[in-house]
Amino acid sequence: MVQTTRGSGRAPVGLELLGVQKRYGDVLAVKDVSLSVRPGEFLTLLGPSGSGKTTTLNMVAGFETPTGGSIMLGDKDITRVPTHKRGLGMVFQSYALFPHMTVLENVMYPLKREGGSGDVRKKRALAALEAVSLDHLATRRPAQLSGGQQQRVALARAFVSNPPILLMDEPLSALDKSLRTQMQEEIRRLHQEIGTTVLFVTHDQEEALALSDRIVIMRDGEIAQVGTPTEIYESPNSSFTAKFLGAANFVEATVARVEAGRPIELSLEAGGTAIARPTSVVRAGERVRLVLRPEDGFVEDSPQDAGNRVSAVFDEIVFLGDRLRCSGRFADGSGCLLWLSHRDADKIRAGQEVFLRWEPERSVIVPAEA
Structure with missing residues (x-):
């Protein structure tokens, strides 16, 4: 069994965006976004292309620097902290696996910065692979895996180090419908087991409904509505949210x-x-x-x-x-x-x-x- 935040004594950490903005020249891509992600919550940013959801996620990850506002991870201001010092888990549409490494070596990679013995790191990596039912493929290389299997490896690598928050940007969009549904079930199960805070980005409304504790509908760089899937679906506040979620x-x-x-x-x-x-x-x-x-x-x-x-x-x-x-x-x-x-x-x-x-x-x- 994978070591989890609930089982390891590390409590889930919340995330807060305070008046966050991002400007590219004359274009304000993200406009004064304020949002709280509760510890252990699975929160999804949902919106069409150009709504600002991925830019918002990239600012949390440290890939983009906000033009204004601040980002708090727990009680720590990470607005200007470099990406590699934030200690976040990340899963993206491109699996970003090292092709020259085995599956096990890919999952062990984030643990190098933590130190400790190689045997301990290997044990944790194998436990993470077991959690996604891939421990039997530990010696294979990414090219020998299917797309769904590669995405499972990316998931295991993302949570193996018990990150304070897991960022996921369209992680299932490259998969076919049946695999997407299977991976949604896998992600939901892992979140329930691990208990870490998740910030998830998608344009797929069915995916948002299936996975989220709460959904943030974004439009033109702003938040259009925030609520549970049931709240937004049953009580939309505008034609836009009614059309976009269902x-x-x-x-x-x-x-x-x-x-x-x-x-x-x-x-x-x-x-x-x-x-x-x-x-x-x-x-x-x-x-x-x-x-x-x-x-x-x-x-x-x-x-x-x-x-x-x-x-x-x-x-x-x-x-x-x-x-x-x-x-x-x-x-x-x-x-x-x-x-x-x-x-x-x-x-x-x-x-x-x-x-x-x-x-x-x-x-x-x-x-x-x-």
């Missing part, structure tokens, strides 16, 4: 009535009315967007009242194995996506109008976009 339909609406502690009544531009979760941030007469997740809609079996009901026509119905993906348009012309179970497949035909319903508690309001 699929979403948007129904344009106007707030018809607001009463304290009661569901909000909406008038839908696509026709009909709806009620949504209570919120204190909207006013009667305000234009908003109703967020409807594709899995929350269902086809109406028989005519009912007009509440939480909207018509749609689906142009394409695609079999995906576990579900049907139905894409088309709402009555107002806006796009509509529905995930339908196979048992309901006979309720919908391409080109035919249907009425979709959803439960009021699944209605989420976000601000209307200009």
Whole structure:
């Protein structure tokens, strides 16, 4: 069994970014980012290309120097500390293994700076390889391994020295889907076992949902929303976060009535009315967007009242194995996506109008976009 932070007496360390900025000439790539990563937490930076997530990670790693702000690792200011003195574990998309070394020698490499006997270092490296189920390949060289095996070696090398924090930048993006899923399970298991603090960067929303304790959605160098996967998915604060973490339909609406502690009544531009979760941030007469997740809609079996009901026509119905993906348009012309179970497949035909319903508690309001 690998020596872990929980088992070795070394407590996980938190990370704090205080007003961190990074400027490249006239471009402000990261804008005044303040963020706390709790000790032992698995926190993911999620966002599109150019959102600033990798630049933020690189400043924590020491590969980039902040233009402003500070970075604290525990109670130590590491803003200007060189990378090799930060003692961080790192895993990247490129495995960065030494091709002339064996698997065991690659994993032992970070332990050289710690001193101690070669036998002790070898024992720790073998334990780390055992944790990723590769101890039987210790004598092979990286070129003799598959991509998934090389990434496991990179993981073992990253945590073998019990780093205070583990940085991971798109570590699975070079793997195929089945390997990605397998490696996600491996990373989740290792984090639970080792207990170290993890700062993870990805653009893959499914990966973020599967691995994270909390997710930071980044956009244009700023933090758009922070929360648990459930919080952000169930209660997005904008159309951007709703679209970026999961699929979403948007129904344009106007707030018809607001009463304290009661569901909000909406008038839908696509026709009909709806009620949504209570919120204190909207006013009667305000234009908003109703967020409807594709899995929350269902086809109406028989005519009912007009509440939480909207018509749609689906142009394409695609079999995906576990579900049907139905894409088309709402009555107002806006796009509509529905995930339908196979048992309901006979309720919908391409080109035919249907009425979709959803439960009021699944209605989420976000601000209307200009």
